[in-house]
Amino acid sequence: MADAHAKPQHDYHLVDPSPWPFLGSIGALVTAIGGVAYMQYLKAGDFPIFGYNIANPWLFFIGLLIVIYTMFAWWSDTIKEAHEGHHTRVVSLHLRYGMIMFIASEVMFFVAWFWAFFDASLFPGEVQNYARTTFTGGVWPPKGLEVLDPFHLPLYNTIILLLSGTTVTWAHHSLLHGDRKGLINGLVLTVGLGMLFTMVQAYEYIHAPFGFKDSIYGATFFMATGFHGFHVIIGTIFLAVCLVRAMKGDFTPKQHFGFEAAAWYWHFVDVVWLFLFASIYVWASNGALIEGH
Structure with missing residues (x-):
C-alpha cells in the first residue's frame, strides 16, 4: 500500500505538505503593512499599531525578503x-492553465x-467635470505640455522588444529541436535586449519634459509605462533564470514548462x-507640442 502511494500509477500528483503558502502569505502581509509604514516614514508621519509607532523602512524590506525567499524555495x-517525474501530462496541462x-x-x-488614460484623454473638456477642465485646459495633452517624440526613444524601444520576441521564439524553436546551443544563444540575446529596453526607458524617464505630479497626463503616462517597465524587469529575471537552467541542461524537448x-x-x-x-505615445501626441521640435 505504501509502495503504491509512493509510486502512483496515474497522471495525478498530490504535493507533499509545504510551508511555502503560509510563509508567502505572512511575507505579503508584512510587505503590505511595511509599505504603508515606509510611506508614513517618508512624510515624517506616525503609524501606530498596538501602541507602537512602526513608521520605518525596515518592515517593508523584511517582508520583501520573505516573499523573495518563498518564491525561490517554492519554485x-x-x-x-x-x-x-511528478509533472505528468495532466499536471503539465494544469500548470499551463x-x-x-x-x-x-x-x-x-x-x-x-x-481605462484611466482614455477616460482622461477622450473627455478632457467634460462640462460636468470642472476640475478636469481646469487641469487640462479642455484639450489633450493638457495645454502647454510638451510630450515625448514617439518616433525617437519609444520607437527604438519598440524595435528592441519586437527583436526580443523574435529571439525568444528562436530559443523556443531550438529547444523543441534539441538544439541546446541555439536555446542558450537565443536566451542570452533576449535577456540582453530586455536589459537594454530597461536602460533606454530609464534614460527616457530622466529626461522626460513632464513629471508624475505635473498633470493627469504625467500620472497616467508614468503609471501605465512604469508598470510595464516593471513587468519587463520581472520578465528579464524570469528569462535569466531559464538561461541558467538551460546551461545546466534542465530543459528537454518534451519537458520545459518553466521556459x-x-x-x-x-x-x-x-x-x-x-x-x-500606439495609444499613449503616438495617438496622444497627435497635435501636441513635441519635445525638441
Whole structure:
C-alpha cells in the first residue's frame, strides 16, 4: 500500500505538505503593512499599531525578503518535482492553465491603466467635470505640455522588444529541436535586449519634459509605462533564470514548462507595449507640442 502511494500509477500528483503558502502569505502581509509604514516614514508621519509607532523602512524590506525567499524555495521545490517525474501530462496541462489565468489577470491589471488614460484623454473638456477642465485646459495633452517624440526613444524601444520576441521564439524553436546551443544563444540575446529596453526607458524617464505630479497626463503616462517597465524587469529575471537552467541542461524537448511560461509572459509584455506605444505615445501626441521640435 505504501509502495503504491509512493509510486502512483496515474497522471495525478498530490504535493507533499509545504510551508511555502503560509510563509508567502505572512511575507505579503508584512510587505503590505511595511509599505504603508515606509510611506508614513517618508512624510515624517506616525503609524501606530498596538501602541507602537512602526513608521520605518525596515518592515517593508523584511517582508520583501520573505516573499523573495518563498518564491525561490517554492519554485525550487517545483523544479525538483519535475525532475522526479511528478509533472505528468495532466499536471503539465494544469500548470499551463494556471499560467494562462495569471496572464489573464495581468491583462485586466493593464486594462485599468488604459481605462484611466482614455477616460482622461477622450473627455478632457467634460462640462460636468470642472476640475478636469481646469487641469487640462479642455484639450489633450493638457495645454502647454510638451510630450515625448514617439518616433525617437519609444520607437527604438519598440524595435528592441519586437527583436526580443523574435529571439525568444528562436530559443523556443531550438529547444523543441534539441538544439541546446541555439536555446542558450537565443536566451542570452533576449535577456540582453530586455536589459537594454530597461536602460533606454530609464534614460527616457530622466529626461522626460513632464513629471508624475505635473498633470493627469504625467500620472497616467508614468503609471501605465512604469508598470510595464516593471513587468519587463520581472520578465528579464524570469528569462535569466531559464538561461541558467538551460546551461545546466534542465530543459528537454518534451519537458520545459518553466521556459514555456517565461516565453508566454514575454510575449504578453511585447503585446502590451505595442498598445502603449500606439495609444499613449503616438495617438496622444497627435497635435501636441513635441519635445525638441
